Structures are given as C-alpha cells and as structure tokens.
Amino acid sequence: MQLTRLVEERLVGLFRQGHTMGSVYRSLGQEAVACATALALGPEDVIGPMIRNLGSMLARGATPKEIFLQYLGRATGPSGGREHNNHFGGVPRGIIAPTSMLGALVPVMAGAALSFKQKKEQRVAMTWIGDGGSSTGAFSEGLNFAVVQNLPLIVVGELNGFAYSTSPEKQMKGHMSERSQGAYTMVVDGNNSLEVLESSKRARQICLEGDGPVFLVCETFRMKGHAEHDDQRYVDPDQLARWAKKDPIAHLEAWLRGQRWLPEPEFLQQLNERVDREAEEALSAEKAGGLKI
Numbered sequence: 010m011q012l013t014r015l016v017e018e019r020l021v022g023l024f025r026q027g028h029t030m031g032s033v034y035r036s037l038g039q040e041a042v043a044c045a046t047a048l049a050l051g052p053e054d055v056i057g058p059m060i061r062n063l064g065s066m067l068a069r070g071a072t073p074k075e076i077f078l079q080y081l082g083r084a085t086g087p088s089g090g091r092e093h094n095n096h097f098g099g100v101p102r103g104i105i106a107p108t109s110m111l112g113a114l115v116p117v118m119a120g121a122a123l124s125f126k127q128k129k130e131q132r133v134a135m136t137w138i139g140d141g142g143s144s145t146g147a148f149s150e151g152l153n154f155a156v157v158q159n160l161p162l163i164v165v166g167e168l169n170g171f172a173y174s175t176s177p178e179k180q181m182k183g184h185m186s187e188r189s190q191g192a193y194t195m196v197v198d199g200n201n202s203l204e205v206l207e208s209s210k211r212a213r214q215i216c217l218e219g220d221g222p223v224f225l226v227c228e229t230f231r232m233k234g235h236a237e238h239d240d241q242r243y244v245d246p247d248q249l250a251r252w253a254k255k256d257p258i259a260h261l262e263a264w265l266r267g268q269r270w271l272p273e274p275e276f277l278q279q280l281n282e283r284v285d286r287e288a289e290e291a292l293s294a295e296k297a298g299g300l301k302i
C-alpha cells in the first residue's frame with residue numbers, strides 16, 4: 010500500500026512537470042482494496058485491474074520503473090509507448106491489461122474463469138468495478154454469465170463515493186451489493202486491509218470449491234478527484250475529513266504497532282529511495298528507440 014502511494018505521489022510530480030502522457034488517476038485512501046484483494050491470490054490466478062488498481066499490479070510484481078516508463082510514454086516501457094497509465098499486462102504475472110471501457114473486464118475475466126473451469130484447473134480470476142462501472146450492461150452481462158455458469162470469478166466492487174462527479178444515489182437504487190444477480194456476496198470495510206485480505210481469501214476458497222462467482226463489495230472513499238485534472242470541488246470537505254481519519258495505511262500501521270510487528274525504521278526510507286531511483290532511471294530513458302508499429 011505504501012509503495013502504491015509513493016509511486017502515485019511521484020507520478021503526480023511528473024504530471025505537474027509536464028512529463029506524463031495524460032492524467033494521473035490516484036487510488037489515495039483506497040489502496041487496501043487493490044492490494045489486499047490481489048495479495049489473497051496465488052501466482053496461478055489471473056487479475057484484470059482497472060485504473061485505480063495499480064496496487065494490485067505492484068502486488069503481482071510490476072515494478073515502479075515500468076510504471077514510470079509507461080506514464081512517460083517511453084519506447085522501453087511495457088507497451089513501447091503505445092499506451093499510457095497502467096494499461097499494460099503480462100502473462101507470466103497473470104495480469105490482463107486494463108480495458109478503459111467500464112465493465113468490459115467483467116465478461117473478459119468471466120471468460121478466463123470459464124477456461125479454468127473447463128480445464129479443471131484450481132485457479133481463479135479477479136477483477137474490480139467501481140460503483141459507476143456497475144451501471145454498465147457489460148458488468149451485468151458478465152456477472153450474470155459467471156453466476157449461471159458457476160465460474161471461479163471474484164468481482165471486487167469499489168464503492169468509493171463518486172463516479173467522476175456522480176454519487177451512487179444519483180445512478181443506482183439501493184446498495185451496490187444488490188447488483189450481485191445471485192453471486193455469493195460480501196460487504197466489507199474497504200479501508201481495513203486485514204478484513205479485505207481475509208474476505209478475499211474466503212472468496213477465493215468459495216470459487217475453488219465450485220461455488221463462485223463472488224461479488225466482494227468494499228466500502229471506501231476516493232480521496233482525490235477522478236484524476237489530477239479534477240479538483241473535486243463537488244465533494245463535501247467534511248466527508249473528506251471523516252474518511253481521512255480512516256486511512257488504510259494508518260489503520261494497518263496501528264494494528265502492526267499493537268502486534269509489535271512494525272517494520273524496521275529504515276523500511277520507509279528505503280522504499281522512498283527505491284521509488285526516487287526508479288523514477289530517475291525512467292526519466293533518463295531514451296524517448297524513442299526503434300519502435301516498430
């Protein structure tokens with residue numbers, strides 16, 4: 010979670026200096042959702058992340074340098090400068106590249122889960138969907154397909170207060186969890202990484218036992234605007250202040266302190282240095298270099 014936060018903070022700096030291609034989409038305050046769900050998986054499982062799930066990619070081995078190269082549009086980046094932000098994947102890491110069209114990853118990942126079921130492989134597929142994205146036809150069709158086929162698919166719902174500037178009550182009746190269409194459903198505190206981790210492990214087990222899919226709705230809050238170009242003036246400052254007190258990293262830190270399991274003091278400094286070093290390496294990388302399209 011801390012690595013995600015540091016990488017994103019560094020990306021914001023690069024954006025403000027005019028280095029990045031396009032905007033920067035933060036997951037500030039919701040890092041537990043992407044990280045703890047992905048950490049519950051095995052290496053054989055497959056994820057299909059969305060824009061706010063950079064943490065899930067870091068959890069599965071993507072490096073800060075790759076992410077910086079990608080945002081800078083460098084030819085030596087994961088997509089060779091063809092794509093921006095976190096739109097890259099990798100078969101060895103079990104990452105299917107994000108798809109911009111909201112909801113579209115649900116049927117794609119249901120397809121991956123179908124192949125696991127057909128081949129009798131003990132693997133699960135996982136993807137994420139925002140409250141806004143859950144209003145798309147693709148989400149409904151994909152989840153419905155997974156339900157009727159009993160697929161090993163975990164759809165993580167990110168109920169984070171806003172879809173761009175639209176709050177959930179302006180685009181859905183009732184709670185997001187009511188969109189489960191018969192999938193096994195859980196609602197958890199998305200800012201409590203331990204709860205997210207435990208329920209994600211349970212979701213995986215349910216899928217492996219043939220009782221999937223699982224719709225795991227994580228209640229959280231988007232602490233920044235939709236992206237860096239959005240100053241979130243439509244968000245009530247009191248609401249932001251309330252959620253700031255529920256920061257997922259501070260929560261885990263307090264728990265670790267209680268267990269006397271806090272990492273060595275140099276841990277944070279080393280993480281910071283790593284992110285700075287990899288950002289500098291990406292910045293000095295060749296802008297173009299024999300890219301064949």
Ligand SMILES: Cc1ncc(C[n+]2csc(CCOP(=O)(O)OP(=O)(O)O)c2C)c(N)n1
Nearest residue numbers: 061109110111139140141142169171172173
């Ligand atoms: C089908 C589709 N419609 C519209 C968009 C433009 N769009 C991108 S992100 C976004 C808001 C997404 O909100 P939500 O799903 O709640 O996720 P969050 O940004 O809160 O994480 C919109 C409308 C899109 N990418 N795809």
